[in-house]
Amino acid sequence: MSVRSALLLSFALVASGAEAAAGSTKVVRVFVLAGQSNMVGWSHVRTLGPRVKSRDRSPLLARLRQRNGEWIERDDVFVHANVGDRVRKGRLTVGYGGGDDGGWFGPELMFGHEMGDRFDEPVLLIKAAWGGKDLYCDFRPPSAGAPEYEIPPRDGEARDVGASYRKLVAHVRAALDGLATDFPELRRHEVELAGFVWFQGWNEMFCDDAIREQVYAEYPANFAALLSDLRAEFDAPDLPAVVGELGVNGDGANERIRGLRAAQARIPDEPSLAGAVTFVETASLWDDDVDAAWRRLEETRSEARRRLRPKLERKLNRKLRGRSEEERERLLREETERAAEETKEVRAAHEAWEEVGSHWECHYHGSGTMMIDIGRALANGMEAHLGERAD
Secondary structure, three states, rough: OOOOOOOOOOOOOOHHHHHOOOOOOOOEEEEEEEEHHHHHHOOOHHOOOOHHHHOOOOHHHHHHEEEOOOEEEOOOEEEEEEOOOOEEEEEEOOOOOOOOOOEEEHHHHOOOOOHHHOOOOOOOEEEEEOOOOOOOOOOHHHHHHHOOOOOOOOOOOOOOHHHHHHHHHHHHHHHHHHHHHHHHHHHEEEEEEEEEEOOOHHHHHHOOOHHHHHHHHHHHHHHHHHHHHHHHHHHOOOOOOOEEOOOOOHHHHOHHHEEEEEEHOOHHHHHOOOOEEEEEEEHHHHHHHHHHHHHHHHHHHHHHHHHHHHOOOOOHHHOOOOOOOOHHHHHHHEEEEEEHHOOOHHHHHHHHHHHOOOOHHHHHHHOHHHHHHHEEEHHHHOOOOOOOOOO
């Protein structure tokens, strides 16, 4: 069966017999998006201002926002997202990321726009992502078998091998089972499981030093097992996949990141995948200007603290007298940090940073433009598996 053929799930809702007989069966194209915190999405829409207003980026913003400033809500692309065990459902727009104020998003935003533009039929994105999860343990699929190495406890507790894989499967099933209730517009549509998108890797770098070489070496095989098991779970033997590279820090990435990237790049070479997976490079999408704004903020803070500390130590001498060295250091550090944040130069550097970034460095600095570019790159990678566009 070809990729574009309907990969009908046994539990999918189908059109009435009369409609099917008349050849009027409708289809909804379903893409499963999974991974850890960068798939959760920690980019805020406020960062889509100055970085997008430049002439070469303005068409991008026009696809996402109306002239009145309201974010576009598509009526042909739907999202069922489980991010950090909080389920959100609705039409595609901003707000399916990790934060609570409705302004956060991940790769699903531009990926969904690209898929919605591609198909005449509606699209459903099922997103299941949890921060701090790895493939060698948390997402480890059943067919990968038990690891040949000992996995140390986390926070003093034994690790539950495969727990995130089971949650992924359960979320996809729940989303499909509740299709008619959650999205009445799709109640007469058959389900075509059209693709799987994987954006993960950060936590592989923080495994125990003693097992890192094995963890990296088996990453391609573990992903191959993951895709194989998902295909079996959902009766989708031709399900294609896209793997997004861990592109944090771009060309300046450290040895651990580069080692993980190399492992991800080997995934398409796994014999069992046979052209079913596209590896999408994202390191080139790292924005050095956003990174520089963060570095300037940190350097400005450091300089302000260095300058203020001696003055505050003299000012607080009486308050600090008689306290332990540890307590003195804590109080002095807190006062120094507070005072530094109130300086004119730090406030200015912070305002400049907040125009382009919104989160941690490991989350691509929470840059909206980086995340938009990543979502589009993942969509382009998926295009290779979807056949010719319909006229």
